[in-house]
Amino acid sequence: MSWKDEIDELRKRQALTRAMGGPEKLERQRAAGRLNVRERISLLSDEGSFREIGSIAGTASYDEDGNLTGLMPANCVFGRAKVRGRDVVLVADDFTVRGGAADAAIVEKQIQAEAMARDLRLPIVRLIEGTGGGGSVKSILDMGATYVPFNPAWDLVVENLETVPVVSLLLGPVAGLGAARAVSSHYSVMVHGQAQMFVAGPPVVAGIGEDVTKEELGGADIQLAAGAVDDAFASEAEAMEAARWFLSYLPNSVHELPARTTPSDDPARTDPALSAIVPRDKRYAYDMHAILASTMDKGSVFEMGRNFGQSVITAFARLDGWPVAVIASNPKVYGGGWTAESAQKLIRFIDLAETFRLPIVHFVDIPGFVIGTRAERAGTIRHGARALAALYQASVPMCAIIVRKAFGVAGAAMMNHTGFRYRYAWPSGDWGSLPLEGGVEAAFKAALETAEDPAAMKAELSRQMRAFSSPFKTAERFWVEEIIDPAETRPLLTEFARLSAPLRERGDKKPRYRP
Structure with missing residues (x-):
C-alpha cells in the first residue's frame, strides 16, 4: 500500500503556498523594486540550506465535495537555514499576502520562530515588511468582535535579546508591531528609499492633521538620526551582507563564547x-x-x-x-x-x-x-x-x-x-x-574680578597650571x-x-x- 495520493496532495499544497500572493501581487512587489519573501530567503541563506517549517499553513478553500480549490499561504515564512555555514533561524514577512498583516497562522508561526531560536540556542534573523500584527480595522468584520491588544510572543522576543543574537532587516514599509519587532534587536538595518518604519502609517497620521509621505514620516534618514535603527544600505543585498558580518563576531548564544578566527595580521605590528x-x-x-x-x-x-x-x-x-x-x-x-x-x-x-x-x-x-x-x-x-x-x-x-x-x-x-x-x-x-580653557575663570572668578589686571592674572594662572598639566x-x-x-x-x-x-x-x- 502506498501513500502516493497523500504525498501528491502535499506537493500540490506546497506548490500553492510557494505561489505566495499570486502573480498580480508578485508583480506589484517586483515593480516596487523589492524582492519577494522567497527570493530574500535564498539571497541571505547558503544555497539549498533553508528548511521550511509550516510550509502548507494558510487559509484553504474547498468545494462541496471537500476537494481543495485554493490555499492562501500564511504570510509568515520561517525555518532553519545556514548563513556562511552557520545555523540560524530565519523568519520573514510575505508582503504579497495581506500586506504582511496577521492572519490565523502568522501569529503562531512567529511564536514558534522565536521559541526555536531560544530553545535551540540559535541566532534569529527577521526579514520584516508590513505590520506583522493583528491585521487592519477590517479584521473586526471577520472576527465579529474587537479584542484587548496583546503582543504575540513578546516574552520570547525579550528573552531572546538576553539569549541569542537578534538581527532585523527592514525591507519595505514597517508599522505597528512590525516596527516594535524591528527595533527589538541587537542590530537593525533598513534599505534606503525602499523601507520606512513608523508607529502608524500616513493614512492614520492624517487623522491628527499631518499629511506626509511614507518617506517623510519614517524613511531611513529619519530613523537613523533618531537612533531607532542602526544602519541603512542602498540594496537588500548590502543589508544582508551587513547582517552576515554582524553575526560573525557573536556566538550562537550566551551559552557559548565568541569565536576567534584564524589571525591574518601581525599582532606585533606597529604604526x-x-x-x-x-x-x-x-x-x-x-x-x-x-x-x-x-x-x-x-x-x-x-x-x-x-x-x-x-x-x-x-x-x-x-x-x-x-x-x-x-x-x-x-x-x-x-x-x-x-x-x-x-x-x-x-x-x-x-x-x-x-x-x-x-x-x-x-x-x-x-x-x-x-x-x-x-x-x-x-x-x-x-x-x-x-x-x-x-x-x-x-x-x-x-x-x-x-x-x-x-x-x-x-x-x-x-x-x-x-x-x-x-x-x-x-x-x-x-x-x-575641567579643561584649562574656561576652568581658570570658574576657579578664580572672585580673584579675577578684583584683580588690577585680570587678563594678566589669568595668563599667569594658566601658565602655572599648564606647567603641572x-x-x-x-x-x-x-x-x-x-x-x-x-x-x-x-x-x-x-x-x-x-x-x-x-x-x-x-x-x-x-x-x-x-x-
Whole structure:
C-alpha cells in the first residue's frame, strides 16, 4: 500500500503556498523594486540550506465535495537555514499576502520562530515588511468582535535579546508591531528609499492633521538620526551582507563564547604614523577611524550606529583574531563630548558587549558632557549617568587608551576604576576636572574680578597650571598607569585580547538587555 495520493496532495499544497500572493501581487512587489519573501530567503541563506517549517499553513478553500480549490499561504515564512555555514533561524514577512498583516497562522508561526531560536540556542534573523500584527480595522468584520491588544510572543522576543543574537532587516514599509519587532534587536538595518518604519502609517497620521509621505514620516534618514535603527544600505543585498558580518563576531548564544578566527595580521605590528596623528593644537581634531583601522586587525572594524550619537563611535573588531567591542570618542563631533544621544548609544552597546561576553576597548578623548541649554533640555546628565552605570555594571574585561582629553564626570567614564585599571595613555593625554580653557575663570572668578589686571592674572594662572598639566607629572604619581608611544598601541591591545580571552565566561545568569 502506498501513500502516493497523500504525498501528491502535499506537493500540490506546497506548490500553492510557494505561489505566495499570486502573480498580480508578485508583480506589484517586483515593480516596487523589492524582492519577494522567497527570493530574500535564498539571497541571505547558503544555497539549498533553508528548511521550511509550516510550509502548507494558510487559509484553504474547498468545494462541496471537500476537494481543495485554493490555499492562501500564511504570510509568515520561517525555518532553519545556514548563513556562511552557520545555523540560524530565519523568519520573514510575505508582503504579497495581506500586506504582511496577521492572519490565523502568522501569529503562531512567529511564536514558534522565536521559541526555536531560544530553545535551540540559535541566532534569529527577521526579514520584516508590513505590520506583522493583528491585521487592519477590517479584521473586526471577520472576527465579529474587537479584542484587548496583546503582543504575540513578546516574552520570547525579550528573552531572546538576553539569549541569542537578534538581527532585523527592514525591507519595505514597517508599522505597528512590525516596527516594535524591528527595533527589538541587537542590530537593525533598513534599505534606503525602499523601507520606512513608523508607529502608524500616513493614512492614520492624517487623522491628527499631518499629511506626509511614507518617506517623510519614517524613511531611513529619519530613523537613523533618531537612533531607532542602526544602519541603512542602498540594496537588500548590502543589508544582508551587513547582517552576515554582524553575526560573525557573536556566538550562537550566551551559552557559548565568541569565536576567534584564524589571525591574518601581525599582532606585533606597529604604526609610526600614530605618533603624529593627534595635533598639538587642541583646537584641531583628527581621524579616530584611522586609529581604529591601524590598531585593529586589518579590515575587521564593523561600525554600528554611525548616524546617531555621533560623538561616540561603537564598533566590533578583532585583535589577533579575537572579537572585541570598541568604543571610541569622535573628536570631529562636539570634540568627542557626550550628548544625551551618545550616552543612549553607549548604554545599548555596553549591554550588547556584556550579553555576549565581548571584551571592551575604549579609545578616550572626552572633554566632558556637552553643555548648554539644548543639552540641559535633552536631560544629558540623566542619560550620561545611566551610561556610567552601564559601564560600572559590566563585568567584561576592559582596556582604555587615553588618546587626548579626559575631563569631568564623562571623562571619568572611561572604565570602572575600582578594579585593575588596564589602561594606557598617549603623550597627548590631557585630563582634569575641567579643561584649562574656561576652568581658570570658574576657579578664580572672585580673584579675577578684583584683580588690577585680570587678563594678566589669568595668563599667569594658566601658565602655572599648564606647567603641572603634563601627563608625565601625572605618571610620576602613578595617577595614570603607563604612558606609551602611540605607535606601539596595537601590540599592547593584542596582548590585552589574549590575556582577557580566558576570562570570558559563559553565564547561566542572563544579563539584562533592553532595546
